[in-house]
Amino acid sequence: MDWMKLAVGITATIVEKGSNGITYIAEAKEDTALASDPVWRVRRVKVVTTSGGVERTTVAWAGGTCAFRHSAANMASLTYADY
Secondary structure, eight states: OOOHHTTOOOOOEEEEEETTTEEEEEESOOOOOOOOOSEEEEEEEEEEEEEEEEEEEEEEEEEOOOOOBOOOOTGGGGGGGGO
């Protein structure tokens, strides 16, 4: 995946550290976007194993897509594909 193309035009970011090794990251193209606006793409970064000081993580997009169509108000309630 071309991460540089995914980052172009991002002007707002919300990072929410959850419990159990889960972090949610929301990004929007509008710096005036409210967290409740459906203009965010949201991903979940989840620690799946820790061994010898090294963490293995999975990254999943809300709704299975990096489209800017989600609210960032309650990122934990969105649906993510488990690996």
